[in-house]
Amino acid sequence: MRFFLCEVVARIVAVYLCVDCVRMLRDGYTERKMRASSPDLVDWLLDWSRLVFQRDTAPVQYWMEMGRQAVCLAACLVVAIFGWWLPNG
Secondary structure, three states: OHHHHHHHHHHHHHHHHHHHHHHHHHHHHHHOEEEOOOOOHHHHHOOHHHOEEEOOOOHHHHHHHHHHHHHHHHHHHHHHHHOOOOOOO
16 A cells, blocks of 8 residues: 555656656756755755856756656656656565
């Protein structure tokens, strides 16, 4: 039962993150700007993650952030389709 609940929760979270990544990628392509996301707690607390990279003024940071979102989307799709693997132990 515990494995089943873990599997369901992992897939629900993965689907939510897929939708969020698709939304961010779509907005990034259409508006030609991307908001930086940082997993660092200090950046989040100090509000440094509100940086916006314009495609015309900062193309390297823009494409790096778009690539990060694309990798996150791919990883979430894999978890949503195949599930979360837990080692036997």
